[in-house]
Structures are given as C-alpha cells and as structure tokens.
C-alpha cells in the first residue's frame with residue numbers, strides 16, 4: 336500500500352499539470368439568439384438606462400403627490416408605449432403598468448384604491464412621492480458595467496443584454512473536443528453483442544457532459560487496441576481539436592496503448608493519481624502540425640472513472656479555455672454523512688445524493704461504489720470527498736462537490 340501511495344500524484348498536482356499554460360481561446364461574434372450557455376469574451380458596459388424612462392408599476396392613476404386626498408379630473412390616458420401629455424396640477428392621468436409617467440406627475444395610485452365617477456377620480460390621502468413609479472435607470476445605469484468578461488450567458492444575462500438592444504455578442508469560441516473510445520470489446524448501441532463485447536456507455540455520457548460544460552465535440556472515434564492504431568488516432572485527433580479525450584487503455588496491461596502513444600507523439604505530464612476512481616488517468620499534451628498545443632486527457636475506461644474524471648478535470652480545463660472563473664472549481668458544501676467508509680492512499684470521490692431539509696444537508700451514498708457501477712452516478716448530484724487514510728461514520732460532516740450546471 337505504501338509503495339502505491341508514493342507513486343501516485345495528489346489531485347492538487349494533477350490540477351496544476353492540467354491547467355499549466357492553458358489560455359483562453361479566441362473569441363467570435365454571434366447572434367444573441369444563439370448565445371445561451373456561451374461565455375462573454377469581454378466586459379459589456381451598459382449603453383443606456385433601464386428602464387429608459389420613469390414608468391408606472393401599476394394600473395392606476397398618475398398625479399402629483401401634493402394633490403393626494405382630493406378628487407381630480409382625469410385629464411389623459413397613458414398606455415404602455417404611448418408618449419404622454421404633460422400633466423397639469425389639479426388633474427390626474429389614467430395610466431397602465433409600463434406606461435411612461437407624464438411630466439408633472441410624481442406618483443401613481445393603484446386603481447383598487449381609487450373611485451371614479453363621471454371622469455373624476457377620488458384619491459386616497461398621503462401618497463408618497465415616487466410611489467409605484469419605476470425610476471429611469473433603477474435596474475441599469477448607462478456607463479456602468481452590465482456583465483463581466485467570463486460570464487456564462489444564462490437566462491437572466493441574456494435578458495440583460497437584450498434589454499440594452501444588443502443582438503450580437505462577443506463570446507469565446509467553444510473548445511473543440513475529439514473523443515476517442517479505446518477497447519476492442521466496445522461496440523456501438525444498436526448492434527447485437529457478441530460474447531465478450533459490451534456497449535460503449537462512455538461515449539454518450541461524455542458527449543453530454545462535454546456539451547454541458549460548453550465544448551463542441553468535433554469527433555467521436557473508435558480506437559483499436561494496438562499501438563500503431565492508437566498513435567494514428569491520437570495524432571489525427573490532435574489536428575482538429577483543442578482537447579483530445581480518450582477512454583480506456585491507460586492502465587498497465589499489454590492492451591493499454593494510450594500512454595505510450597502520448598509519450599511518442601507529445602508529452603505525458605502526469606499518470607497515476609491518488610484518486611478513486613480514476614487512478615490511471617493520464618494528462619499530457621501534443622503539439623500538432625499547426626504548432627498548437629493540444630491537451631490530452633486519458634480517462635480510464637471504467638464508466639464511473641470517466642464520469643468523475645470529466646467533472647474533476649474536463650470541466651475546469653474547458654472553463655480555462657473559456658476564461659470562465661466559475662468553472663475553475665465545483666461548488667463545495669458540507670453535508671452530514673449517512674454512511675460509513677474508510678479510505679487507503681487514494682482520495683475517494685463517492686457518488687452521493689444530497690437531500691436538503693430543515694435538518695440540514697444530508698449525503699446519501701449509493702451502496703456499490705465500484706468504478707464499474709454506473710448506477711452509482713445516475714441519481715448522484717454531488718461527489719463526497721473522503722480524504723486519503725480516513726474513516727467516516729454516519730453523522731460525520733463531509734465535504735461534497737456539487738455537480739452543478741454547467
């Protein structure tokens with residue numbers, strides 16, 4: 336056990352090797368309508384106030400606050416989109432939500448509090464100045480920072496950009512990923528299985544995660560279990576991708592060719608990590624014929640190792656290429672364990688389901704945590720981090736990494 340521990344790199348060292356000299360990709364201008372999930376390449380300053388004019392927050396009557404408590408003739412009508420007439424003192428205006436406040440008015444009374452008879456509105460007393468008025472610039476002030484560079488464009492941010500009249504945004508290009516599946520036993524779903532074969536579960540799982548993290552999967556390819564074929568596939572993938580991800584073939588068997596291919600074509604930065612699952616994970620780089628440094632992440636073949644490896648390594652790598660700080664680390668929270676376990680020299684990333692209640696946050700572990708058991712990932716919403724050489728009992732507090740979107 337001690338010798339295994341000596342040979343294994345801790346995750347911190349692996350993250351440093353993974354992210355060393357990874358810079359943001361170039362940017363591109365795209366329509367706002369296509370920008371959901373993309374990452375802003377530059378800060379956006381507000382060009383205009385939002386709302387752009389004082390307007391009513393209610394359907395009701397606009398007046399000058401000093402005229403409250405009296406009966407006033409209704410001098411005009413302002414619907415949303417109208418240009419209002421100026422209001423004379425001693426009169427009021429019928430106004431609807433979103434309607435521009437007439438010059439001379441400084442408050443709005445909701446219609447439920449007003450009685451109208453023959454064009455005369457009887458208004459309650461004591462209406463504060465500014466009541467039910469949404470002031471120009473209350474949400475956004477022209478010249479202020481609207482969104483920071485590196486913001487991932489989720490729903491509200493897209494709305495914020497549209498609120499400025501912006502219809503084209505400058506975003507980071509999506510990292511291009513080539514996904515190689517090694518293993519002569521692996522076949523595509525839809526084809527009947529021969530003895531000894533299994534279906535490629537890693538491919539759709541990883542394509543989904545990669546796209547969720549903001550990458551574009553430009554190639555999926557099956558790699559034969561031989562040295563020459565592995566080298567060829569790896570070299571060709573590095574010509575068209577920013578990141579090459581492979582699954583399987585990184586362990587110590589004669590049929591494991593990824594590590595040797597990487598060493599032959601480029602540089603193996605790190606292999607064998609002190610993590611469970613994912614011990615034989617390989618990190619490296621290849622300089623392609625366009626002189627671009629392409630990152631290579633060799634995930635172990637076991638599906639759970641691929642799943643956990645994607646969250647721990649591919650997400651921050653893609654985040655660094657997108658210059659998206661929020662993707663550097665998974666959000667961490669503390670939960671009460673409902674299970675017991677103990678670890679050896681490797682840090683264990685256990686698949687857990689967090690439940691949130693008045694009693695706090697509880698982590699429920701899937702019973703079988705073997706790295707071949709993909710069922711353990713299906714309902715998981717977090718990875719509980721059990722440090723090396725430690726014991727956990729029910730009721731203990733555990734750090735959990737939340738498998739958040741993206």
Ligand SMILES: Nc1nc2c(c(=O)[nH]1)N[C@H]1C(S)=C(S)[C@@H](COP(=O)(O)OP(=O)(O)OC[C@H]3O[C@@H](n4cnc5c(N)ncnc54)[C@H](O)[C@@H]3O)O[C@H]1N2
Nearest residue numbers: 516518534535536537583584585586591614635636637640
């Ligand atoms: N003598 C040793 N053997 C192994 C060690 C070790 O230290 N010494 N480490 C074990 C650990 S831990 C892992 S993890 C695996 C990783 O091995 P590889 O990355 O070389 O992966 P393969 O052997 O190619 O595959 C492992 C397993 O996963 C299945 N697999 C592969 N690809 C897919 C796919 N696309 N979809 C579904 N399943 C896949 C494959 O059939 C194997 O069952 O090595 C241990 N061995």
Ligand code: MOO
Nearest residue numbers: 612613614640706
């Ligand atoms: O490192 Mo392996 O993924 O434990 O089974």
